[in-house]
Amino acid sequence: MAPAPPLTSLPGPRKYLGRIGAALDAGLNCLWIMPDHLVTQRIADDVFDYVVDRPDAITVPQADPVEATAQPIPLPSGTTGPAAPSWADDGFGDLDTSSVVVRALPVLEPAYSIVERLHFLDDGTTATDVLAAVVSSERLRGKVIALRGWEEPDATDVANTFVRFNALTKGRSSPAREHVRMLVAARQSDLPPNLLSRIDPMTAKVFWWWGSTTRLDTAVVVANAQPRVSGSATSGTQLHELVATEVAVEVAGPDLDVAAALSQRWDGRMSTLHKCLDEISFPVDGAEVVERRILSGLRQPPVELTGLWNAGAVDLWDGHVRITPAANNLSSGVIDMDTLIWRGQSRALTPLIDEQRHRFEDEIRRRIDPSLMDSLLFGETPDRRLPGGSGPSVLEIGQLAWLVHSGHATLPRGERELLNRLRSARNAVAHLRVLSDDELDGLARLLPG
Known part of the structure; x- marks a missing residue:
């Protein structure tokens, strides 16, 4: 890696x-x-x-450095010493072995x-x-x-x-x-x-040495390891890069080597992430017996995980005990990869959705007669009122989509499709669902700029 x-x-x-x-x-x-x-x-x-x-x-x-010295073995009085080795026999009798010095093991x-x-x-x-x-x-x-x-x-x-x-x-x-x-x-x-x-x-x-690596550190490693792309990037390209970056950060966690490897090897497609992790995976002693029940924040490595901690396979990160996703012999369910991918997508998409929501709200408010908007916001009966309550100060993405679909506001076809994509993405994020590559591609294709 x-x-x-x-x-x-x-x-x-x-x-x-x-x-x-x-x-x-x-x-x-x-x-x-x-x-x-x-x-x-x-x-x-x-x-x-x-x-x-x-x-x-x-x-x-x-x-x-510990020095070794060879000391001769003193023979007790009355002993004759060791027998002559086989190579000392010249065929006529034993050679004189009085000159043979026997030494002890190093002291x-x-x-x-x-x-x-x-x-x-x-x-x-x-x-x-x-x-x-x-x-x-x-x-x-x-x-x-x-x-x-x-x-x-x-x-x-x-x-x-x-x-x-x-x-x-x-x-x-x-x-x-x-x-x-x-x-x-x-x-x-x-x-x-x-x-x-x-x-x-x-x-x-x-x-x-526990919890010293933060989300910011992982993000720095991912950003620095990403290949530099020449030329200007479109909004769609920037969306793909942002999602890939946040997912790589979330999946790698405190394992900075995995973060660098994902940044350099992964193409950013959700469908290829597991294959990329398999390519950089390695066995970790003890990983197969880890259970999710012990994965909670502590001030030092849990006793059950000290072996993994010593191997560099577990650490405290962003308030959670995290095991490297590169361990290929983890018990099933120890790492909830879908949750990690969802967290990364959520961090990338939530600000973008809110930015686009603000733009659509301004546009739709300009297109609707103020008296009609007041009636929709403050209507006396629920059937004449905008879904979501009475008099919201901010129109949510779902309410904006309702105004368009109900015919109260008109938008160009591309804008209507983008608004629908944004609502679907918001719903996926809100319900902890991972967006597919097709959904991300469709959203990226419609973004202005």
Whole structure:
């Protein structure tokens, strides 16, 4: 699939990352939990660098690579050592094996712990309690100590350091910006399962990469990925493009890669949408057991969906938990595609229908005698009154069509047909029905301009 633009270039993620920065500015320590797929694709490093691109941030040095050394196996006294290998037999007897050195498997030297590396941030403090020294360090006053959890070899070390750092920073009386703060970005697999229950909300804030992508971000991706068409566009062409854009945004939801792929590959016809999705689909582990009952708004990924969240297949978008439409092994009915298409068509058509309604109302009011219009609007008996109530300040599209069909107003044939098409489209949108390609083509063909 076509790649989406960098997350840090989109308004939704930038606003989300800004909230992390604001929490740090407020003197809070922050734990930032990211899905696996962002780390695997190296996107997590980009967004992490975006957040820590501030003058008060210091990144904890990465742990030294674990070194392997081969150590000889000492033989206990009184033993003769291993038997000579088969290749040591020269046909006349065993070769002298006294020079054969037997070595053990590599022995792993331990890497520096986080606290040991923080020791260097404080200019090699000699304090016995390094973490306490870092928290009270004059040299580190006002600094943000940032740590990539996915680069750490020991999840317990990450958790213990963060929890104790929070405990040491509790009850500080200095201004928030003068506090030493800690930002830990990590995956769930980089942290012990019980860490969240050990975090004091008075000194720390937990952020999940959840709901950071908005409708606007998806719309930006779709618009930027669309092929550029030369020449002037007609109103009909613009209608098709608008409907295709809104449907692509609604169907893709938070999956920006799907949004870019639809924008580049889909021809905008409702009848070909499913085929296009099939072409870009892929299996997602766990998708086959998802049920619609759990698809409701939450502040973090539901436990049932953490596997899909880590795979980048589910997110919170526009107030709803959305699963990527590219997952080809979803249970039947998890994604109501007709509803998504209807929502996209509704967003595209409703403003256009209202704009045309306003134009037709002005035209019909000019064509009807004012006294007749007053009689139709304020008639004393229902049979002499315009359907829809007494004295409407705005004439709805159905009322305008009734005025024409009843002979109270006359319009050219093309305009009458357009008015009928608009009424049918309005009724479809109002009754949650998806318009067919033929209906959209007929409406586009009759639009003026």
